[in-house]
Amino acid sequence: MTDHAHDLGCVREATERLLAAVAALDDAAVTESSRLPGWSRGHVLAHLARNADALVNVLQGRPMYASGAAREADIERDASRPPEVQLADVRDSTARFLEAGAAPADWSRTVELRGGVTDSAARVPFRRWAEVELHHVDLGIGHELEDLSAEFTEREIDFLARRFAGRPDVPPTRLTDGTRAWHTGRETGDPEVTVAGSRADLLGWLAGRRDGSALDVDGGPLPSLPPL
The missing domain is CATH 3.30.1050.20 (Nonspecific Lipid-transfer Protein; Chain A)
Structure with a gap:
């Protein structure tokens, strides 16, 4: 049985590791290419922030994203921001997600994610944990799959x-x-x-x-x- 409270704690810990690692980079390093084709490290950080907000939408019964085009536009808009702004956004959006996850709710309910995919609400925290861990690896800053x-x-x-x-x-x-x-x-x-x-x-x-x-x-x- 999925323990959403446990997974929320893992999201918090994984995010803290990612933020500490990114904070050690200089400004230029954040603009460099990530391991994801066509995305800089700034794109990855922008995606992580917007994904946290999107999963708040999921938990609160709203569409995950307004549209696929809006999702991509938001990432492009936010990708070139200064590192300190990127870090604050990931930190603050994660806090909003954790707050939404801590609210009393029926965790057995079915929720809808991107592209019509459905899942139980209890698995949403694990999905966020996966986003943080895998995209930390995608940044290419020393965190590897073997470290998970x-x-x-x-x-x-x-x-x-x-x-x-x-x-x-x-x-x-x-x-x-x-x-x-x-x-x-x-x-x-x-x-x-x-x-x-x-x-x-x-x-x-x-x-x-x-x-x-x-x-x-x-x-x-x-x-x-x-x-x-």
């Missing part, structure tokens, strides 16, 4: 494996780190492909952060995954 906690890494692999489960464009796939196995892709059809490697490499491939070249694949080629 064992709890987060296992849960995010499980989350992403479930996300791709049943997809007709993903062959039946077994993922394993040698101690645990996950299954994803369509449930019938071709023989199962086994993809083995470290949890960091499995997560990197599932999340689109690594190309999978470090993984061992048996039973067919490494499956192509749709974008997140």
